[in-house]
Amino acid sequence: MTTDNAPGTYDLEAGRERTQPVALTVNGVEHRLDIPGRRLLSDALRHDLGLTGTHVGCEHGVCGACTVLLDGQPVRSCLIFAATVQGREITTVEGIGDDPEHPSPVQQAFIDSHALQCGFCTPGFITTIEAFLAENPDPSREEAREAISGNLCRCTGYQNIVTAVCRAAELKRAAGRATAGCAGCPGSGTAAGEEQP
Amino acid sequence: MKPAPLTCHSPTTLDEAVRLLHDLGPEAKVIAGGQSLVPVLNMRLATPAHLVDITGLPGLDEIRVSAEAVEVGALVTHRRLEQDDAAHAALPLLRQALVNVAHPAIRNRGTTVGSLAHADPNGEMPMILALTGGSVTAASVRGERTITASELFVGPMETVLEPDEILVSARFGRFAEGTRTAFTELTRRSGDYALAGAALALQVSDGQLRTARMGFVSVTELPDALDLTELVAGRPASTSADIAEAVVERVTEHIAPESDIHATADYRRHLTGVLARRLLTELTADIPARGAA
Numbered sequence A: 001m002t003t004d005n006a007p008g009t010y011d012l013e014a015g016r017e018r019t020q021p022v023a024l025t026v027n028g029v030e031h032r033l034d035i036p037g038r039r040l041l042s043d044a045l046r047h048d049l050g051l052t053g054t055h056v057g058c059e060h061g062v063c064g065a066c067t068v069l070l071d072g073q074p075v076r077s078c079l080i081f082a083a084t085v086q087g088r089e090i091t092t093v094e095g096i097g098d099d100p101e102h103p104s105p106v107q108q109a110f111i112d113s114h115a116l117q118c119g120f121c122t123p124g125f126i127t128t129i130e131a132f133l134a135e136n137p138d139p140s141r142e143e144a145r146e147a148i149s150g151n152l153c154r155c156t157g158y159q160n161i162v163t164a165v166c167r168a169a170e171l172k173r174a175a176g177r178a179t180a181g182c183a184g185c186p187g188s189g190t191a192a193g194e195e196q197p
Numbered sequence B: 001m002k003p004a005p006l007t008c009h010s011p012t013t014l015d016e017a018v019r020l021l022h023d024l025g026p027e028a029k030v031i032a033g034g035q036s037l038v039p040v041l042n043m044r045l046a047t048p049a050h051l052v053d054i055t056g057l058p059g060l061d062e063i064r065v066s067a068e069a070v071e072v073g074a075l076v077t078h079r080r081l082e083q084d085d086a087a088h089a090a091l092p093l094l095r096q097a098l099v100n101v102a103h104p105a106i107r108n109r110g111t112t113v114g115s116l117a118h119a120d121p122n123g124e125m126p127m128i129l130a131l132t133g134g135s136v137t138a139a140s141v142r143g144e145r146t147i148t149a150s151e152l153f154v155g156p157m158e159t160v161l162e163p164d165e166i167l168v169s170a171r172f173g174r175f176a177e178g179t180r181t182a183f184t185e186l187t188r189r190s191g192d193y194a195l196a197g198a199a200l201a202l203q204v205s206d207g208q209l210r211t212a213r214m215g216f217v218s219v220t221e222l223p224d225a226l227d228l229t230e231l232v233a234g235r236p237a238s239t240s241a242d243i244a245e246a247v248v249e250r251v252t253e254h255i256a257p258e259s260d261i262h263a264t265a266d267y268r269r270h271l272t273g274v275l276a277r278r279l280l281t282e283l284t285a286d287i288p289a290r291g292a293a
């Protein structure tokens, strides 16, 4: 879809910035937004959709706090314009687990391992680790350390986060075994019968 | 920070994309994965009024392996190229270098061709294009043209591309039979840009070294390749320790590192010599002497 080639990005008559229609599929739900072309995916998620689980630290791709999954793969939402990912499947930390009573295996592992302090970096770790474990369900500690090397945490010193990766792998494997007929499939940590959002 | 106001265009054909770029003029910029461009926009180091998003264009996401080259479409991400087994079998240097490009989350979105257009001498892939004697193909309203690596790069982050041209693919040349390759770099933190990096393509036959080419990361003004063939040709692999002296000397003459907050020029020059020596040792360690198995 091409918007008009009007020279200005401001609508002088309306006295505001021009917007463009953008359709985003987030956590399985399609949203139709009317937003400026410069809207970053991180800001579209937080401001326009109210999904404030995605955190914004550096806005230049270094810290990893804004990591979401794009078609299942971790990406920096601060380095993507919302208008450029229409029709793609976006998963935020809310899509991985949004119920304090029923945390996802990775979230439970963070609780079990004391892998967060202030929690600012945590959503980026959860999304990164979710995708990593789908590719490597039984990582060594060294592989776990490598997997989180693109995410910064100013509080924990990382040791407990590495432990949480291994713990999450354990929980996911256990959940996989418990969910009859579904062992080994990605997302098998979801409790049996629970509906995906 | 947030980017300045802009309009994001999402053409669905290459014709439409090159027409848009042509009509919008120098106020428009191509955006592929955005992994180099969006940081620049977020910091407002550039404020284009229009972005032409090429990620929706059909037919640009293929990896083709032929006898001579690995051809990579403009929308192939670093990560996809890294994980492609056919590309790896044909040209192992691609994966050897790609795993050093940023973190997986950046490689999942950033394109290899985009990093060539970005032409950062601190990037791994522009050097790999030069080292493999590769080329790129650019499209515009005027048609297509092929540009070799040696013509493409004209300055740090500067290419001969016109503002209305879109790179549609890159061709990384395959090496002659008997060529071994290795890549190594030093970074302060995992995934960072290299303080210094180097790759070596060494052709060996019959226990003897034949040709050698080396490329560098973060220590040259342009991504280029240094031919070391005259230093190695005809020498048995067992003499690689002597050859290393000459290679290190030639390499440190060739490079032109700069000082910044991460490292001084002298330190980078020293590191590059160490890396060159390591590459040579690594690639000659297990070469049987002539006549042996």
Ligand SMILES: Cc1cc2nc3c(=O)[nH]c(=O)nc-3n(C[C@H](O)[C@H](O)[C@H](O)COP(=O)(O)OP(=O)(O)OC[C@H]3O[C@@H](n4cnc5c(N)ncnc54)[C@H](O)[C@@H]3O)c2cc1C
Binding pocket: A060, A061, A062, A079, B029, B030, B031, B032, B033, B034, B035, B036, B037, B038, B039, B054, B074, B100, B101, B102, B103, B106, B109, B110, B111, B112, B113, B114, B115, B116, B117, B118, B122, B123, B124, B125, B165, B166, B167, B168, B191, B192, B193, B194
């Ligand atoms: C935290 C971080 C760390 C990084 N570390 C490294 C690293 O260690 N090594 C490294 O090499 N890179 C690194 N990068 C950069 C990364 O490799 C980029 O993906 C890549 O340089 C650009 O590809 P892109 O598709 O994202 O291009 P974009 O960001 O979309 O574009 C980059 C430039 O190229 C132009 N362009 C892109 N595609 C085309 C095309 N097809 N035709 C014409 N022009 C085009 C754009 O107009 C723009 O000027 C890092 C990035 C980040 C954010």
Ligand code: FES
Binding pocket: A055, A056, A057, A058, A059, A060, A061, A062, A063, A064, A065, A066, A067, A076, A077, A078, A079
């Ligand atoms: S906010 Fe996106 S990587 Fe830091």
Ligand code: FES
Binding pocket: A115, A116, A117, A118, A119, A120, A121, A122, A152, A153, A154, A155, A156
């Ligand atoms: S828990 Fe505070 S930054 Fe990681």
